[in-house]
Amino acid sequence: MLIRSVPFLFVLLWSTGFIGARYALPWIEPFNLLFIRMLITLVVFLLLILVLRARWPSPREAGHQMVVGLLIHAIYLGGVFVAIKLALPAGVTALVVGLQPLLTALLARIGLGQTLRWQQWLGLLAGLVGVSLVLGSGLLGQTFEVHPAALLAVIISLFSISVGTLYQKRFGGQTDLLTGSFYQYLSTALCMALLAYGFETREVIWHSDLVLALLWLVFGLSVSAILLLMLMIRLGEVSRVASYFYLVPPLTAIEAWWLFDEQLNGLALLGILVTVTGVYLALKQPRSSSQAGVEK
Template sequence: MPVLFVALWSTGFIGAKFGLPHAEPFTFLFVRFVLTLALLLPLAGLLKVDWPRGLRLWGHIGISGMLVHGAYLGGVFYGIQLGMPAGLAALLVGLQPLLTAALARPLLGERLAPLQWAGLALGLTGITLVLGSKLDPGGALFQGFGLGALTSVMVALAGISLGTLYQKRYCTGMPLLTGTAVQYLAAGILLGLGALFFEERNIEWTPTFLLTLLWLVLVLSISAILLLMALIKRGEASRVASLFYLVPPVTALEAWWLFDERLPMIGLVGMAVTIAGVVLTARGRR
């Protein structure tokens, strides 16, 4: 089950690659969240699960949703639309444990262990190797994408990292299923405003787009969440956390197979070094 969860999760980056030629990123994600809520709300009623109690908790969950889902997915999708390879986007946002550890001291008062410092150094070294392998000395900043794509994915990384810390600080009493629905609602409002003010909101309802949308809604936003609930109930959440380190290489393999996205050898070495740094940082944190 943990392996299945991570395999499904890695396809979210691939889904962005398939769907973005047919819809703008904020519009795409807004439609995805609306359809997800249309399925998630009746499911919550069917399972008779509790909802978050109190307006204050609802507000905190909404803010975490805007960061964890809105900024994170919006940044990833926008970066991929601007030309960033899906495998590289997965690797960059996979730095979340490193950034979370770095921010935990000033925001939560947590101290970094020596193992975490070693992990941070390894992660930064690895990501430098990966980005350096994509440098285009001919004039453009990187091969196939520029600063806009890199900035978008960095916003996604900041969103998921700050959202994780915010949720840990203020949303400890959040029911998983209904709390996720509240997060999707808040993120949907944020992305809907983004689509309203910054996009033309045109969608090409092609078979490819429809299949991609159904996959992201049914498999990622619904099935993966239910699978995560089952894993937590079985006490296997730690296995999911450790297998998350495999998401970037699995995504890179899928992107190579489907889109012929390639990294040179120095980039592959950098990916391995980066993942090792993330593992060390997370182990030191635990």
């Protein structure tokens, strides 16, 4: 039961990342926020490693984990923040990143030899349609211009987290989750330091919203959610793991409705229903021949 609850707990935690960012960003620049977040996360992981006496990886394993950190954390988060900073609507950004389950499934088929049944492909496509309905409902009536650099940034984010998931599955299976994550955040912190000191003023207003959001982003996302994600990748097929990401935009829409009074219309509710159905199809296990024989 504990293992089965991991994906749903992960989705709940991961979906709050957008909410935490919304509370924090009025008081701090994005790259500096990510840099400070990574520094605090490194301290937390170091304490956990020392207390639990986790095994440190070999230099080769550590190098693989630093690559995973650059892909799943630094480039993905950095690209999303750059896209939003260049005035690409958050809904459009999330819609493009919402292609990740399909892209991951395709890359897994090519790179890892994983195959999908037609029901799983149908579920992935249904999930994409559902996410599009949820996000598209919030864009109706809006007019905006898409900056080419913003679109390029979010596409890079999409490929980065998809490739990073596959890379972790292939090269990170034997690495301790705690020490592996430490090296992931180490490479991310170095990357964000370069971006913050190279392109931002690093001015911070230490408002209570920022402090609380930062604490949640560290302990709820960087520690809890990422450890759950690494565990899911280790235990399951990456295409199945990626399909859970379809549940994030609908859940985020519900949270935004509750916290910020953002509207949920009928189209959004229909999208949530389609998304949940798609995830069910993508994760449904085939009946074994023995079970089929008994039922007959």
